[in-house]
Amino acid sequence: MIKASITEDQLKDFQKNGFLTLDKFINLKYLDELKHRIDLLFRGEFETGIEPDEWNWKSGRDPNNVTRQICNGWKSDSLIKQVVCNPIIGQTISKLMNWKGARLIQDNVLWKPPQGKSLAFHQDAAYVDWIIPQTMATCWIPLDKTHKENGTLEFAIESHKWQLCPPSDNFHAPDDYTKELDSYLKMNDKHLQKYAVEVPAGGASFHHGMTWHGSGVNLSSSNRRAIVAHCVPSDAIFHPTNSGGTGKIYRKYKMKDTDKLDDSFFPLLWEDNH
Numbered sequence: 001m002i003k004a005s006i007t008e009d010q011l012k013d014f015q016k017n018g019f020l021t022l023d024k025f026i027n028l029k030y031l032d033e034l035k036h037r038i039d040l041l042f043r044g045e046f047e048t049g050i051e052p053d054e055w056n057w058k059s060g061r062d063p064n065n066v067t068r069q070i071c072n073g074w075k076s077d078s079l080i081k082q083v084v085c086n087p088i089i090g091q092t093i094s095k096l097m098n099w100k101g102a103r104l105i106q107d108n109v110l111w112k113p114p115q116g117k118s119l120a121f122h123q124d125a126a127y128v129d130w131i132i133p134q135t136m137a138t139c140w141i142p143l144d145k146t147h148k149e150n151g152t153l154e155f156a157i158e159s160h161k162w163q164l165c166p167p168s169d170n171f172h173a174p175d176d177y178t179k180e181l182d183s184y185l186k187m188n189d190k191h192l193q194k195y196a197v198e199v200p201a202g203g204a205s206f207h208h209g210m211t212w213h214g215s216g217v218n219l220s221s222s223n224r225r226a227i228v229a230h231c232v233p234s235d236a237i238f239h240p241t242n243s244g245g246t247g248k249i250y251r252k253y254k255m256k257d258t259d260k261l262d263d264s265f266f267p268l269l270w271e272d273n274h
């Protein structure tokens, strides 16, 4: 279903820029079925009978001009699970981040319809203060061709070398999606170079958990959908006390008498056993 092998030059690009894009990642024969599965999820039709952990938009209930998001669609749909739990994602992220292995901490199913609003610039690692070590890496897989006009993902080049800022309070549909990034730049005398991910449907991008990223309004007349795997190191554990960011929701999966992230809730994607 997924093929990728990262060259040494691509690894260097990732280390320098804080992200990497690939034109080909997922076998194109799965794209139509994945779009159908996304449609079913947002209708509240869950193949496995299990609700996703977060679900901010429902067909017929919510306004059309927002970006629709489901978190942990893998629990609800077996095809989404085949994508976000794919060992190739774990292996690629481990190589890029120099980890021994990678575990899924959370997935996102994102659907930005025409006129769909922006998502604020943020750093993913800011949302996992409930994990030790507080780090993350993300694989973003667009199911539609992406370009500036359809509100594609944008990165601040080399921003993974900047400090970690607190999570954004206004992630969904902010009036100004670069507001928090702009105030960070101003306060720290940093210069912004933005990169817009323009890849074919079924391509991918990978970003470091410290890399600032966000996306603008979809000004095109077509949908822009993406499936996202957010990963942590395979041996990451629960922080003993912190529960900020997404910990407000996901800390409930901590088991008694252990700090381990259990595979049932945070699937291990890949680990180097040599």
Ligand SMILES: O=C(O)CCC(=O)C(=O)O
Pocket (backbone or CB within 6 Å): 110, 119, 124, 138, 139, 140, 151, 152, 153, 213, 214, 215, 226, 228
């Ligand atoms: O697809 C988007 O617009 C945002 C995705 C994102 O924030 C992420 O993949 O971490």
